[in-house]
Amino acid sequence: MKTLKLLTGRALFALAVLALLLYTIFPFYIAVATSFGAGTGEHVYTPAYFDLRNYLSVFKEQPFFHNILNSALVSFATVAISLLIAVTASYALARVHFRGRTLLLLTVLGVSMFPQVAVLSGMFELIRMLGLYNSLGSLILSYTVFSLPFSVWILTTFMRGIPKDLEEAAIVDGATPWQIITRIFMPVLWPALVTTGLLAFIGAWNEFMFAITFILSNENRTVPVAISMISGDSQYELPWGPVMAASVVVTVPLIALVLIFQRKIVEGLTAGAVKG
Amino acid sequence: MSSIEFVKLDKVYKGLNSFHAVKGVDLSINDGEFVVFVGPSGCGKSTLLRMIAGLEDISGGDLYFGKTRVNAMAPKERGIGMVFQSYALYPHMSVYDNMAFGLTLEKKSSQTIDQKVREVAGILQLEHLLERKPKELSGGQRQRVAIGRAIVRQPNVFLFDEPLSNLDASLRVQMRIEITKLHQKLKTTSIYVTHDQIEAMTMADKIVVLNQGQIMQVGSPLEIYNNPANTFVAGFMGSPTMNFVQVNAQGSQMTPTPCDNPRSFEVPFQHQGPATLGIRPEHIELSPLPGALAVECQISVVEHLGNETMLYLTSELCEQPLVVAVAGEKSPQIGEDLTIYLPAERCHLFDANGEAVTRLETSKPN
Ligand SMILES: Nc1ncnc2c1ncn2[C@@H]1O[C@H](COP(=O)(O)OP(=O)(O)OP(=O)(O)O)[C@@H](O)[C@H]1O
Ligand SMILES: [Mg+2]
Numbered sequence: 219m220k221t222l223k224l225l226t227g228r229a230l231f232a233l234a235v236l237a238l239l240l241y242t243i244f245p246f247y248i249a250v251a252t253s254f255g256a257g258t259g260e261h262v263y264t265p266a267y268f269d270l271r272n273y274l275s276v277f278k279e280q281p282f283f284h285n286i287l288n289s290a291l292v293s294f295a296t297v298a299i300s301l302l303i304a305v306t307a308s309y310a311l312a313r314v315h316f317r318g319r320t321l322l323l324l325t326v327l328g329v330s331m332f333p334q335v336a337v338l339s340g341m342f343e344l345i346r347m348l349g350l351y352n353s354l355g356s357l358i359l360s361y362t363v364f365s366l367p368f369s370v371w372i373l374t375t376f377m378r379g380i381p382k383d384l385e386e387a388a389i390v391d392g393a394t395p396w397q398i399i400t401r402i403f404m405p406v407l408w409p410a411l412v413t414t415g416l417l418a419f420i421g422a423w424n425e426f427m428f429a430i431t432f433i434l435s436n437e438n439r440t441v442p443v444a445i446s447m448i449s450g451d452s453q454y455e456l457p458w459g460p461v462m463a464a465s466v467v468v469t470v471p472l473i474a475l476v477l478i479f480q481r482k483i484v485e486g487l488t489a490g491a492v493k494g
Numbered sequence: 495m496s497s498i499e500f501v502k503l504d505k506v507y508k509g510l511n512s513f514h515a516v517k518g519v520d521l522s523i524n525d526g527e528f529v530v531f532v533g534p535s536g537c538g539k540s541t542l543l544r545m546i547a548g549l550e551d552i553s554g555g556d557l558y559f560g561k562t563r564v565n566a567m568a569p570k571e572r573g574i575g576m577v578f579q580s581y582a583l584y585p586h587m588s589v590y591d592n593m594a595f596g597l598t599l600e601k602k603s604s605q606t607i608d609q610k611v612r613e614v615a616g617i618l619q620l621e622h623l624l625e626r627k628p629k630e631l632s633g634g635q636r637q638r639v640a641i642g643r644a645i646v647r648q649p650n651v652f653l654f655d656e657p658l659s660n661l662d663a664s665l666r667v668q669m670r671i672e673i674t675k676l677h678q679k680l681k682t683t684s685i686y687v688t689h690d691q692i693e694a695m696t697m698a699d700k701i702v703v704l705n706q707g708q709i710m711q712v713g714s715p716l717e718i719y720n721n722p723a724n725t726f727v728a729g730f731m732g733s734p735t736m737n738f739v740q741v742n743a744q745g746s747q748m749t750p751t752p753c754d755n756p757r758s759f760e761v762p763f764q765h766q767g768p769a770t771l772g773i774r775p776e777h778i779e780l781s782p783l784p785g786a787l788a789v790e791c792q793i794s795v796v797e798h799l800g801n802e803t804m805l806y807l808t809s810e811l812c813e814q815p816l817v818v819a820v821a822g823e824k825s826p827q828i829g830e831d832l833t834i835y836l837p838a839e840r841c842h843l844f845d846a847n848g849e850a851v852t853r854l855e856t857s858k859p860n
Contacts, residue, residue: 381580381582383578383579383580383581383582384582384584384585386547386549386576386578386582387576387578387582387583387584387643388584388595389549389568389569389570390547390549390569390570390574390575390576390596390644391570391595391596391599391643391647392569392570392596392599392600393595393599397599401595402584405586405587406584406585406586408586
């Protein structure tokens with residue numbers, strides 16, 4: 219009786235896991251299957267054979283390699299700039315006492331709630347004024363603006379969790395504020411930095427609306443827009459094969475990044491800093 | 495190495511509810527001295543220590559290291575080493591790097607750094623732990639690393655803020671002895687904050703008793719124990735705490751005030767008016783002594799500590815119980831009647847403001 223109960227329990231659990239897997243992986247499976255299919259027009263459920271035609275066409279018919287480089291440049295620049303600003307800003311917000319600190323922090327949080335469309339026209343004006351229209355700088359600027367509030371908020375919270383003694387020990391050792399940030403806080407906050415950096419990266423890598431609005435010429439486009447521009451043989455046909463091939467190509471770096479850093483994210487580095 | 499001079503130091507924490515944490519502290523600390531700050535929680539010990547370190551602004555008064563006024567100097571210019579209660583080791587660095595951090599910031603050559611770190615590691619028996627991270631160390635080892643980090647830069651002054659309060663009792667005793675030995679070896683001026691009076695008594699050359707941001711008494715451990723300057727010090731130092739009896743003094747004749755049938759007795763003091771008489775539990779005798787005041791009491795509580803036994807006695811002398819320490823082998827029963835003897839030369843007398851009355855030199859307490 220007992221074993222039967224155990225067995226049914228196991229079976230139900232396996233079923234639930236299977237359903238969940240199916241539900242989450244199905245779209246990706248279709249994407250991969252379609253990309254390897256020979257056709258261009260329709261979805262493929264089981265590709266008969268591996269066909270790299272779609273992959274070749276993606277790179278042949280548009281400057282897709284160039285687009286990937288653009289995306290990488292924009293994303294890395296966004297991450298670098300927003301982390302630099304976020305770390306220094308959150309140090310001030312978490313550690314330096316000044317008037318209106320809470321108000322400032324709440325404003326930061328409030329700003330992050332605006333949807334993109336709300337600031338699209340304002341951002342467009344700003345970018346025209348700065349002469350960044352149709353250049354990658356426009357994207358770096360706007361993505362940084364959008365990822366900053368979130369990064370600042372997260373890092374401020376983490377930075378508040380660092381014991382004050384740690385900072386004071388560094389001060390007594392003769393560290394300047396910049397050295398405290400770079401030599402003590404950043405290594406201790408490494409998991410938080412990786413997490414916020416990764417989120418900023420994904421946001422920038424996948425962004426579409428700003429990318430299509432601020433960039434005009436084909437060779438300055440980033441990947442999401444480039445994919446949307448892939449056209450079929452006729453106006454009425456959606457070229458699913460190449461689109462999916464392109465999507466697979468640009469998703470792989472993301473997955474790789476997450477896999478590389480996931481251990482870092484999990485690692486609790488602060489353990490043992492203070493009495494454990 | 496450096497002496498330290500406090501002149502009317504003041505600290506006011508500004509903010510919504512500003513707080514006067516240190517009030518006009520005057521103190522001089524000699525070169526090479528081991529000074530312990532004790533006092534109840536919140537009395538301003540840490541604040542005072544952090545003012546010396548430069549981690550807290552000085553609101554008023556002057557602080558001198560030797561002849562230099564250091565009020566406006568940054569912590570690193572003052573040449574101090576500090577050990578924090580929480581150790582505050584850098585969690586991402588090895589023991590070696592923790593100790594080397596200050597030296598690398600000073601841009602010392604890697605040879606110098608290596609030599610100094612290894613020398614200190616030798617003194618503190620940390621050689622085999624140099625590659626470990628703080629989280630892989632025990633509490634006592636972490637504490638030693640924290641001390642190592644403070645001494646590796648050869649500071650003029652060591653500051654310790656309750657460094658042993660996170661350790662268990664036996665380790666605390668061991669580290670206490672190690673710190674004392676270290677001080678004897680290095681002879682660096684040290685200031686040590688604690689609220690543990692045993693640490694204060696055993697380690698200090700000079701004890702500073704603080705209360706509510708003010709110095710209550712400065713003196714060697716035995717001075718503080720034998721001649722407390724006021725009722726606060728008398729009650730704070732010593733465990734269990736000193737017994738106090740309200741008396742009315744007429745010359746050297748004392749009459750306990752709460753008594754129903756007052757009788758006076760003689761003590762070696764001269765005073766007029768209401769006063770407080772104090773006697774330590776360990777100085778009360780159970781056998782008759784010439785010149786001692788006999789008091790009949792009843793035992794209300796018995797505490798066995800092993801080496802000694804604490805008796806809480808109700809008597810007509812005062813409302814709160816009198817505490818007496820007796821040898822551990824005795825096992826008195828609750829409710830038993832007992833006569834205790836208060837040796838007059840062991841008594842302390844404090845005037846109505848709680849200040850000590852000077853003892854007349856009749857017979858010295860041994
Ligand atoms: N940043 C601050 N702002 C306002 N008041 C403070 C601040 N820091 C400390 N105080 C107050 O100053 C007083 C002294 O604090 P301090 O930390 O020096 O006490 P302490 O003697 O070290 O106590 P403990 O033994 O509990 O560590 C306390 O009453 C505390 O409430
Ligand atoms: Mg304290």
